[in-house]
Each structure stands twice: as structure tokens, then as C-alpha cells.
Amino acid sequence: MTTSQTTSQPAPAPRKVEWPQSVREYVQRCFAPGSAIPGIDHVEMEAMLKKIITQAAESDRLLEIDWDKHPLPQQIIQAERKAAQGRASTPPLRSQPFYEGSHSYNSAAAGTANMPTSKKRKSADSDALDQNGDLPPWRKNTRNLEDRVSYAQNDRTEKRQRKKAADDATTRGTSKYQSTNTLEKRKQRFGDLADDRSPHMKEPSPTDSASDGPVVGMCQTLEKKYFRLTSAPKPETVRPLPVLEKTLELLKKKWRKESNYSYICDQFKSLRQDLTVQHIKNEFTVNVYEIHARIALEKGDMGEYNQCQTQLRALYSQNLGGHPAEFVAYRILYCIYTRNRTGMNEVLADLTTTDKTKPPVKHALAVRSALALGNYHKFFRLYLDTPNMGAYLLDSFIGRERLAALANISKAYKPDVKIRFLTEELGFESDQDCVQFLCDHGAEDLIEPKEDSIVLVTGKVGRLFEDAKTGAFRKVDIKGQI
Amino acid sequence: MDVCFDDFHRAISDQNGYALAATITPAAPPYDPGRLYVFVRNTSSFTLQTDLRYAIIYNANVHLSKAEGNAWVDIFAAYWKTAIAVLKAEEDTNQGKIAEWDVVYAAWKDTVNALIRAYTSGVLAAWTIPCLYVAGKYLRVFAIKADKQASAYNGSVKFNDGFQDDVVGAIGKNEKLEDAARQINRIFSLCIGDRAPLEESRKWGLYYITNLLFKTYFKLNSISLSKNIMRSLQASSTDMPPLSAFPKSHRVTFKYYAGVVYFLDEDYVQAEAYLDEARRLCHTSSKRNQELILTYLIPCHLLTTHTLPTPELLARYPRLQNLFGPLCRCIKKGDLAGFDEALSASEDEFVRRRIYLSMERGRDVTLRNLFRKVFLAGGYEPLKEGQEEKDRLRRTRVPIAEFAAALRLGMGLDREGEGLERDEVECMIANMIYKNLMKGYIARERGIVVLSKAGAFPGTGV
Structure with missing residues (x-):
């Protein structure tokens, strides 16, 4: 199987066409060893490929189709088989009451999406979907007898299907610890209203999820509670991009007005989930993650922040826009906070020369180097002059750095230092704050008035700050979620 | 077929583990570049089982127990498939096609599984452990090749397409190498869990396998996993042969990696001890290994003793x-x-x-050396009455302004020293004192540093 061979594969085209580069690459991808799917042989795949390209050429859509994102023939075949199988495995669902335990948003979703309220209408609904003009061409053409046959078999061979359904459940990694029953209950909570699947709904299974097509969302409701998925999301509960865009605006407004973090965080998680199941990876995706990361930072929710940061790192590598410099800077500060040397080394290795000239990155690097060298003077100057929301990150470790600086100062300065000096050096808002901090760490007896000022008697500090510092540096709760 | 198994028979009857391991190595030795090819061509998938049975079980030259014979038949059957995959991958590479190293990896993993099965069922004796070395070594080699090919093809970011919460599945994922690490870890458990008496225990394979794990974890950037391995070695150290009894090559590598793990953990004292030993054990002619060791040993030494390597x-x-x-x-x-x-x-x-x-x-050391120059330039206190020249004291009260001037010179700033405040100068001095690079204290009110009369700069002779 060589690429040179494969480029000539779709040759038997009706017209003599000069194939665009994107089509050629598409064909190459079809034949790449990595894209083979077990169980789908070459002949089938080639036949499907031929069909796809011929159709595209005949309908003059060769240039219109985004070949980079077009599903590979083997994926289409697999999806078809899945759809057929999905039908076969659904009957056990029907014995369950449908609205038990379903959440309020489900009914809302059902309402807006004009979902049937009786199970009788389910298949009718799926037929309606089939006639949907929005279906991609390969769907329309391949919706064939095979699907219907397996569907028709449903009622006759119940036994076999039950076994099949059980097999299906065991092959899904997540259901290992769940009985089919609880899984179904959970499914219903997600608004599993229509048990009959339209062909472009996917049947997820972690093993070959990569080859499933994206969900096409139909939900029109702006808000949605977050649930961790354990099975395929239903299109009725997934919001398409235009709705999600409105959702984001709404959430931004709500955050400004109400600042209810647990609500916002939950909403953002469901927003992220909807983006993921629809394979939406664009500037909007980046925007969502950035905003969630900033809000999490503001509330000091480091766990959630870190999740967003990891995602952003990969998204930036795809050049989708956003604010990479700002977030690289946060990443550096976060590594300082968690004292992750391996992580820090990785960040430094990733930095390019242009990255290093960006002001936020420069600042974060300066913070890093000041702390590495124990230059507390510079560190606290930088602290007072932090761009963007880096100050929230710095706040999470400013206390322990103050203790470190105090340990340092008390050893080096004798016999005493003025409180004024400490306030300045350690970036406190006021002398009062400074004294408060000292007292909080048990230095109340070491603060004395002297002539026209108040001083900390460093000569008598001993190991007080040293011990406090060691303690403060020891416990870093990395996964510290609210 | 028999011709391929001459080496095998000899290794079995000599009980030579390394020779035995050579017979299941998925790469042709330099002296016999056609070995894999000959082996593959000598049988076919139809006759494979029979051929192997005749060569291994019914052969008059060797006498293996039935279980042992069957185990080897399984191993060689899997090895035969690996050999086919390797030859194909090499051929594809030579022809500039995409080689399917993931297929090679999968085939080799089957071979390794057959081997591990044979050990867990107690069929293979401990002298055969070099086979496990080969198993682990090539798992790693093939995994790296497969990952490299995958990332060249798909890019380094893997997006989630399934029903996940977040868009991105993994960054820079080394899927196969991570799997290889798990498999090698199984081999590690196989060795460390062996309860046979020491002289015939698989524990003799532990350091080789540990070193393989280190290499793999370093490549995966998961240093912390290396620490787990060191911990479990530590925990079973009482019923293990002493490190000194292991082959030197195992020891050097182990000391090196363990030293680097301590180094990255900022335990420079421990690191120095390990690296130093690695250096002493290291073969004098293996320059590259010495270089690697010194790459970490030099910084270690700088930080623990503040001394530099000699020119x-x-x-x-x-x-x-x-x-x-x-x-x-x-x-x-x-x-x-x-x-x-x-x-x-x-x-x-x-x-x-x-x-x-x-x-x-x-x-820090640079700064110390600069400040030390200030101290030396300060000269001596005037002689007191009755004091002799040799007892003359250096001037120990040094104005902060002098350190500031030195800093300006050292940092290449102009005379006015823009961007260098007095507080920052004090901060640097405070650091020196805090880190025991300088002895004395800052008297801020008087604007001077009072240095110790006995050894103001410890370890430098003044």
C-alpha cells in the first residue's frame, strides 16, 4: 500500500478531472496504515471511497467539500454498521419508563426540539430525520436496505438482541462496573427520549470512538446542567454552535451580575462537553476555555483552572487564535505555585524566542528567576506589577514567599529592621497588614517600638520563620478544588 | 528448519542465557545479517506449528520437558510473526514507504506475552533471564519507532472524538511507549516477585530491567515513576543479592539514573554520591557515558561544594x-x-x-566571588599596638555602597547604576548570608555589612 499507488485509485471517474490537492490527501489518508479499521476490508473501503468521490465529482462539489474533515470511507462504513447494530441493541430500553428521574432541562430540551412525548412516535421522528435535507450526501446515499433489515429483525429475534445488547454493554469500557439497568437510568437522566437512533447519531465506545462522527446538536436551550457522559449524548440535549455562542454571552453576563461560581463552573463544563461531542475546535472553543480558566483563577479553583490550561496548551498548538502569551505566563506561574520542576523544565523547553519577548511571558520568567535566586526584592516589585490575572496565581503563593523572605532577612539583618522596611520589601499594603502577618506567624513578641518607629527584633527570631517557611513549602495541594 | 535451531539447541544444552536470548532477538546480528530472513523463509504459516514442534520437542539433540517444549513453540511461533513484521518494516523503510512499526510492536508484544506466560507458569529456569532483557529492550525500541511514526502522521495532539468532557485527549502522547512501560513493569514484577532461592532467582535480572524502566520513564518525562521503582527496590533490598554482586554494566547504569533522579529532586548530596560512584565504575574508554555522568556531576559539585571543574x-x-x-x-x-x-x-x-x-x-557562586573581591580590595585594618604583621586583620566593616559599586561593575551597568536600588543590593547580600556563602550581618541603619573576622567567605581561605 503506497501513497503513489493510492493516488491513482479513484481514476475511474466519469469525467477526466484534475483532482484537487485536498482530495488527493484525503485518498492518501484512506489508505494510510493508521486509518485501517479492523473488520472493514480493503475492497469495501475502496468501493465506498470510489462512491464518495464519484458523487462529489458528479455533483461538482469536489471543491466545496472540506476534505480535511470529511469522514474516511472506513469510518462511514463503520458508522453505518454501528447504526444498524444500535437499532438491534435498543429494544431492552423500551421496557423502561421514559421520564423517570429525568431532569427539568430534559423536558425543556424536548420542548424546544419538538420531541415526541409518546414513544409511539419515535420511529416516525427518526424518519423525519432521514428526510432532513441537511444530511451530508454520503448519508443520504448510503441509507440503505441493510439498516432497515436489521431494524425489521428487531421484534423477531429478541433473544439474540438481548445478548447483543449485553455484549455491547461489556465492550463499552465504562459499563464494566455498571449494570445495564443503572446505565439505562443514567441515560434517561440525559434525556434519552428517543430510543431509535437516526443514522448520524453515534454509538460511542471508547475503543473506536475516534472513528465515530460528531454529534449534531439540536438543543435550543441556553443553559444546561453538567453531567459526566457514560454513553452517547443525544442530539436533543446537545446545543449547536450558534446556541452555544449565545450561552457564552449569557454566562458572561450572569457571572458579572451574580458571581455564583458553582453555577458558572457547572455551566462551563457542560458547555465544554457540548463542544467536544460536536468536535468543535475553533476560536470559539479557545475562547470558552480561556474564559473558564480566568474565572477559575479568580476564584482560586486551581483544579479546574489546570484542566482548562492543559486543554488550552493543545488548542494553541493548533493555531486557533486566543491569547497564548497570557496563558503561557499563567502556566509558568502555576508551575512555581505547584513547585513542579519537571513541569517548569517542560515549559521552558516549549518556549520559543518570540514567546520570550511577549510582556506577560517576560514577567512570568522574571518572577521565576527572581524566586529561583532568592531575590525577594525583585519578586515583590514584580508582584505589584503583574499583568492580566497573574496576580491571582501569585496570591496563592505570596504567603510562603513572604515567609521565605522573612527567614532570609531575619538571618541577615541585625539587630533589627523597621516594620516600614518590611512593608516595602514584602509588598504589603500597609504597615498594619505587615504587623498582622508577623503576628499571625507568632512574632508578636518580637515587634517593639524603637525611637520614632516600630521594629522587628531580628536578633531574637531564631528559627521561627525558618520553620514556618518549611511548613508552608511542604504542603501544596495541587488538585485543590473548591 | 533444524538449521535455524542449532544455536537454540546449543544454548539450551550449555545453559547459556545470553546465547539463548540471541535466538529470539528480533534483529539480525551483524555477523549474520540474513538470520531473520532465513528463519522466516524456512517455514510457512501452514507448517509453522509442526516445524517448530519437530525442531524443539521431537529433536534428539535436546531434551525438554513437555511443558517447556510447548512454551518454546509458543514463543517461537510469535517470534516468527514478529520477524515477518520486522522484515516488512525494514523493507518499507528502505523503499521510502511508511513502515508499520505499530504492527511490529504488536507482534513483539505477543512474543513477550508468551515469554512472560512461560515464566509465570514456572516453566523457564532463571538462567534464561537474558531473554527477558531482549524482550524489554525491543519493546522499547519498537514502541519508540511506532510512536515516532504515529506523531509524524497525526501530529502530536490527539483530540477526543468520543464522549469525553474535554476537547483534547492527550498532548505529545507516546501511546506505545507508555504501553511498553507497563509491559516492562510486568517483567519487573516477574523478577522482583520470584521467591526461588537467590542462586536461581530471577531477581538477578532486576537491575537490568530497572535500567530499562528508567530509560523509558525519562523518555516519557515521568521521572516520578522512577522513584516508585527505586522505592520498591529499596523495600525488597533485604532479600536481594547486594548491588555489588551484579554485573558492572547494570551497576553503572543504575547508579547513573538513580543519581539523576536525586539530582532532579534537588537532593544534590545524594545525587553526587551516586553519580560519583557511577563515574568510578564507568569503563574508562566509554567517553560518552562519562560525559553523561559528568553533565550532572559537575552541577552537583558546584552546588554542594561551590567548586568548579578543573580546566x-x-x-x-x-x-x-x-x-x-x-x-x-x-x-x-x-x-x-x-x-x-x-x-x-x-x-x-x-x-x-x-x-x-x-x-x-x-x-550565587558568581555573586559570592564578586563580593569576596570587594572584601579583599578593602585591605586591612591599621595595626594595633603590639600586633604583628601576620595577625593583621582584614577590614570587616564594609560599606554597602562598595558592594553596590561592585555589582554595578559586575552587571555591566553604568556608574549611576540605573535599575539597581540599594534595597536590592542588600537583598543580594542577605541571600549570601542566608545561604552561608558569606558570614556576617547587615546593619541597615549604619549602611554597612559587618563580616566575620574568622572566615567571612567560608571555604575560600578568607
Whole structure:
């Protein structure tokens, strides 16, 4: 199987066409060893490929189709088989009451999406979907007898299907610890209203999820509670991009007005989930993650922040826009906070020369180097002059750095230092704050008035700050979620 | 077929583990480049089982128990498939096609599984453990090739397409290598869990396998997993042969990696001990290994004792000379600006070797050397009555302004020293004192530093 061979594969085209580069690459991808799917042989795949390209050429859509994102023939075949199988495995669902335990948003979703309220209408609904003009061409053409046959078999061979359904459940990694029953209950909570699947709904299974097509969302409701998925999301509960865009605006407004973090965080998680199941990876995706990361930072929710940061790192590598410099800077500060040397080394290795000239990155690097060298003077100057929301990150470790600086100062300065000096050096808002901090760490007896000022008697500090510092540096709760 | 099994029969009857391991090595030895090809061509998938049975079980030259014979038939059957995959991958590479290293990896993993099965069922004796070495070694080799090919093809970011919460599945994922790490870990457990008496225990394979794990974990950037391995070795150290009884090559590698793990953990004292031992054990002619060891040992030594490598040492290793030479000169001179420059010039290289964050701390030593010059330039206190020349004391009360002037010179700032406040100068002095590089205290009100009369700069003779 060589690429040179494969480029000539779709040759038997009706017209003599000069194939665009994107089509050629598409064909190459079809034949790449990595894209083979077990169980789908070459002949089938080639036949499907031929069909796809011929159709595209005949309908003059060769240039219109985004070949980079077009599903590979083997994926289409697999999806078809899945759809057929999905039908076969659904009957056990029907014995369950449908609205038990379903959440309020489900009914809302059902309402807006004009979902049937009786199970009788389910298949009718799926037929309606089939006639949907929005279906991609390969769907329309391949919706064939095979699907219907397996569907028709449903009622006759119940036994076999039950076994099949059980097999299906065991092959899904997540259901290992769940009985089919609880899984179904959970499914219903997600608004599993229509048990009959339209062909472009996917049947997820972690093993070959990569080859499933994206969900096409139909939900029109702006808000949605977050649930961790354990099975395929239903299109009725997934919001398409235009709705999600409105959702984001709404959430931004709500955050400004109400600042209810647990609500916002939950909403953002469901927003992220909807983006993921629809394979939406664009500037909007980046925007969502950035905003969630900033809000999490503001509330000091480091766990959630870190999740967003990891995602952003990969998204930036795809050049989708956003604010990479700002977030690289946060990443550096976060590594300082968690004292992750391996992580820090990785960040430094990733930095390019242009990255290093960006002001936020420069600042974060300066913070890093000041702390590495124990230059507390510079560190606290930088602290007072932090761009963007880096100050929230710095706040999470400013206390322990103050203790470190105090340990340092008390050893080096004798016999005493003025409180004024400490306030300045350690970036406190006021002398009062400074004294408060000292007292909080048990230095109340070491603060004395002297002539026209108040001083900390460093000569008598001993190991007080040293011990406090060691303690403060020891416990870093990395996964510290609210 | 029999011709392929001459080596096997000989190895079995000699009980030579390394020779035996050579017969299941999925790469042809240099003296016999056609070995895999001959083996593959000597049978077909139809006759494979029979051929192997005749060569292994019914052969008059060797007498294996039935279980042992069957185990070897399984192993060689899987090995035969690996050999086919390897030959195909090599051929594809030669022809400039995409080689399917993931297929090779999968085939080899089957072979390794057959081997592990044979050990867990107690069929194979402990003298055969070099087979496990080969198993682990090539798992790693093939996994790296497969991952490299996958990332060239798909890019380094893997997006989630399934029903996940977040868009991105993994960054820079080394899927196969991670799997290889798990498999090698199984081999590790196989060795460490062997309860047979020491003289015939698989525990003799532990350090080789540990070293393989270290290599793999380092490549995966999961150093912390290396610590787990060190911990479990530590825990079972009482019923293990002493490290000194293991082959030297196992020892050197182990000491090196363990030393680097301590190094990255900032336990420089422990690291130095391990690396030093690795260096002593290291073969004098393996320059590259010595270089690797010294790459970590030099920073270690700088941080623990604040001493620099001698020019003679560096001269013997041109690569190290390039890496550390400029920095060492600046540290010695107390040239801060030069130090910063040299550090950022080699930053990429230092970061790649994971020594940047440690080398950065060499700045402290540079600063100490600069301040020491201030102290020396300060001269002596005037002689007191009855005091002799040899007892004359250096001036120990040094104005902060003098240190500030030195800093300005050292950092290449102009006379006015823009961007250098007095508080920052004090901060640097405070750091020196805090880190025991300087002895004394700052009297802020009087604007002076009072240095110790006995050894103001410990370890430097003044």
C-alpha cells in the first residue's frame, strides 16, 4: 500500500478531472496504515471511497467539500454498521419508563426540539430525520436496505438482541462496573427520549470512538446542567454552535451580575462537553476555555483552572487564535505555585524566542528567576506589577514567599529592621497588614517600638520563620478544588 | 528448519542465557545479517506449528520437558510473526514507504506475552533471564519507532472524538511507549516477585530491567515513576543479592539514573554520591557515558561544594568544555553579566538536559566571588599596638555602597547604576548570608555589612 499507488485509485471517474490537492490527501489518508479499521476490508473501503468521490465529482462539489474533515470511507462504513447494530441493541430500553428521574432541562430540551412525548412516535421522528435535507450526501446515499433489515429483525429475534445488547454493554469500557439497568437510568437522566437512533447519531465506545462522527446538536436551550457522559449524548440535549455562542454571552453576563461560581463552573463544563461531542475546535472553543480558566483563577479553583490550561496548551498548538502569551505566563506561574520542576523544565523547553519577548511571558520568567535566586526584592516589585490575572496565581503563593523572605532577612539583618522596611520589601499594603502577618506567624513578641518607629527584633527570631517557611513549602495541594 | 535451531539447541544444552536470548532477538546480528530472513523463509504459516514442534520437542539433540517444549513453540511461533513484521518494516523503510512499526510492536508484544506466560507458569529456569532483557529492550525500541511514526502522521495532539468532557485527549502522547512501560513493569514484577532461592532467582535480572524502566520513564518525562521503582527496590533490598554482586554494566547504569533522579529532586548530596560512584565504575574508554555522568556531576559539585571543574577535566571532554567552559570562567571571575549571557546562550541545551534550573544557581557562586573581591580590595585594618604583621586583620566593616559599586561593575551597568536600588543590593547580600556563602550581618541603619573576622567567605581561605 503506497501513497503513489493510492493516488491513482479513484481514476475511474466519469469525467477526466484534475483532482484537487485536498482530495488527493484525503485518498492518501484512506489508505494510510493508521486509518485501517479492523473488520472493514480493503475492497469495501475502496468501493465506498470510489462512491464518495464519484458523487462529489458528479455533483461538482469536489471543491466545496472540506476534505480535511470529511469522514474516511472506513469510518462511514463503520458508522453505518454501528447504526444498524444500535437499532438491534435498543429494544431492552423500551421496557423502561421514559421520564423517570429525568431532569427539568430534559423536558425543556424536548420542548424546544419538538420531541415526541409518546414513544409511539419515535420511529416516525427518526424518519423525519432521514428526510432532513441537511444530511451530508454520503448519508443520504448510503441509507440503505441493510439498516432497515436489521431494524425489521428487531421484534423477531429478541433473544439474540438481548445478548447483543449485553455484549455491547461489556465492550463499552465504562459499563464494566455498571449494570445495564443503572446505565439505562443514567441515560434517561440525559434525556434519552428517543430510543431509535437516526443514522448520524453515534454509538460511542471508547475503543473506536475516534472513528465515530460528531454529534449534531439540536438543543435550543441556553443553559444546561453538567453531567459526566457514560454513553452517547443525544442530539436533543446537545446545543449547536450558534446556541452555544449565545450561552457564552449569557454566562458572561450572569457571572458579572451574580458571581455564583458553582453555577458558572457547572455551566462551563457542560458547555465544554457540548463542544467536544460536536468536535468543535475553533476560536470559539479557545475562547470558552480561556474564559473558564480566568474565572477559575479568580476564584482560586486551581483544579479546574489546570484542566482548562492543559486543554488550552493543545488548542494553541493548533493555531486557533486566543491569547497564548497570557496563558503561557499563567502556566509558568502555576508551575512555581505547584513547585513542579519537571513541569517548569517542560515549559521552558516549549518556549520559543518570540514567546520570550511577549510582556506577560517576560514577567512570568522574571518572577521565576527572581524566586529561583532568592531575590525577594525583585519578586515583590514584580508582584505589584503583574499583568492580566497573574496576580491571582501569585496570591496563592505570596504567603510562603513572604515567609521565605522573612527567614532570609531575619538571618541577615541585625539587630533589627523597621516594620516600614518590611512593608516595602514584602509588598504589603500597609504597615498594619505587615504587623498582622508577623503576628499571625507568632512574632508578636518580637515587634517593639524603637525611637520614632516600630521594629522587628531580628536578633531574637531564631528559627521561627525558618520553620514556618518549611511548613508552608511542604504542603501544596495541587488538585485543590473548591 | 533444524538449521535455524542449532544455536537454540546449543544454548539450551550449555545453559547459556545470553546465547539463548540471541535466538529470539528480533534483529539480525551483524555477523549474520540474513538470520531473520532465513528463519522466516524456512517455514510457512501452514507448517509453522509442526516445524517448530519437530525442531524443539521431537529433536534428539535436546531434551525438554513437555511443558517447556510447548512454551518454546509458543514463543517461537510469535517470534516468527514478529520477524515477518520486522522484515516488512525494514523493507518499507528502505523503499521510502511508511513502515508499520505499530504492527511490529504488536507482534513483539505477543512474543513477550508468551515469554512472560512461560515464566509465570514456572516453566523457564532463571538462567534464561537474558531473554527477558531482549524482550524489554525491543519493546522499547519498537514502541519508540511506532510512536515516532504515529506523531509524524497525526501530529502530536490527539483530540477526543468520543464522549469525553474535554476537547483534547492527550498532548505529545507516546501511546506505545507508555504501553511498553507497563509491559516492562510486568517483567519487573516477574523478577522482583520470584521467591526461588537467590542462586536461581530471577531477581538477578532486576537491575537490568530497572535500567530499562528508567530509560523509558525519562523518555516519557515521568521521572516520578522512577522513584516508585527505586522505592520498591529499596523495600525488597533485604532479600536481594547486594548491588555489588551484579554485573558492572547494570551497576553503572543504575547508579547513573538513580543519581539523576536525586539530582532532579534537588537532593544534590545524594545525587553526587551516586553519580560519583557511577563515574568510578564507568569503563574508562566509554567517553560518552562519562560525559553523561559528568553533565550532572559537575552541577552537583558546584552546588554542594561551590567548586568548579578543573580546566584539565573539561579539556578531556570537548562537549562538556563547550557546555560548561564559558559559564565556569564567568563564575570564577565573578562576572555577573557574562554569567547571565553564557547561561542564556546555552539555555536550550541546559533545558534539554534538565540542568538549567540547577545551573542557574551558579549565579550565587558568581555573586559570592564578586563580593569576596570587594572584601579583599578593602585591605586591612591599621595595626594595633603590639600586633604583628601576620595577625593583621582584614577590614570587616564594609560599606554597602562598595558592594553596590561592585555589582554595578559586575552587571555591566553604568556608574549611576540605573535599575539597581540599594534595597536590592542588600537583598543580594542577605541571600549570601542566608545561604552561608558569606558570614556576617547587615546593619541597615549604619549602611554597612559587618563580616566575620574568622572566615567571612567560608571555604575560600578568607
